[in-house]
Amino acid sequence: MLVISAAEVASLLDLDALADALQAAMAELSAGRASVPPRVAAMVTEQDAMLAAMPAFLPSAGALTAKLVSLYPHNQDRPTHQALICCFDPATGTPVAVIDGTHVTAARTAAGSAVATRLLARPGASRVAVIGTGVQAHAHARALARLPGVQVVLLAGRDASKARALAGELVSAGVPAQAIASAEDAVRSADVVCAATHAAAPVLRREWLRPGAHVNSVGYNAGGEGEIDAATIRDALVVVESRAAALSPPPAGAIELVRAVESHAIDAGHIVEVGQVAAGTARGRAGDTQLTLYKSVGVAVQDAAAAALILAAAQERGAGVRITM
Secondary structure (H helix, E strand, O other): OEEEOHHHHHHHOOHHHHHHHHHHHHHHHHOOOOEOOOOEEEEEHHHOEEEEEEEEEEHHHOEEEEEEEEEOOOOOOOOOEEEEEEEEOOOOOOEEEEEEOHHHHHHHHHHHHHHHHHHHOOOOOOEEEEEOOOHHHHHHHHHHHOOOOOOEEEEEOOOHHHHHHHHHHHHHOOOOEEEOOOHHHHHHOOOEEEEOOOOOOOOEOHHHOOOOOEEEEOOOOOOOOOOEOHHHHHHOEEEEOOHHHHOOOOOOOOHHHHHHHHOOOOOHHHOEEHHHHHHOOOOOOOOOOOOEEEEOOOOHHHHHHHHHHHHHHHHHHOOOEEOOO
């Protein structure tokens, strides 16, 4: 069995190839060719935390995987998401690799938002706002800055000093980042907004969004209102990875969308899957003034697609450590 460390994952995973692989995987999921059961989790209530299991079979990539991921939103000295991805031979079911999944989770989530942005954002979008200062904010700033036409990434969070520190780190890495005093100021001047928080109440408001803005929301909260306000959901073309996953109860679904459907603010039948937009079987943006929202809950085919890329690169470069169980 091959064991691939976090440092090796970061060096092996090509972010541009990942975005392309995710777009293909999402189209395969929407076409019904991938097997992805709902996420299940053991809840650690005293920490507001959970340990989730996410299996998937992605035939086109020959990937049969299961991710175990912990979500501890109060972590300060380590990532809130920590994970392992177990890879199996789809022909025999034999375990073939264990991959550190913490970097994968951050990278594939941000790459999913990048895919949604290139499919849904208004042509000419150049200003990106990122709300949040954690691992996902960092990953989103890097992923969105890679898109053609993006000129600046504006960063805002509850702690202004963390936003400034993140901006400095990103600038050092070549990302055109700038810390902004408030989320409202960042959002009002942005063409694309990425919400990457664990907020139990909305971190952006419909009235802040410019006409034709595109919003990516990847924050998870099981019991609050969620990070996106109801008016934004009501007025937007809502796009998800999987309707079944997004509209499931916690720990699988998006609390914002579940409540919007329950309150009849939106009709579940009007929610579109990003794989449908990618394949051309559903319409995306209808015009330059339309508001679009990609609400991500994370689906296991994204991990499977990333794992397939990592394994292929590891085999080519001789990376990882082989062990006998």
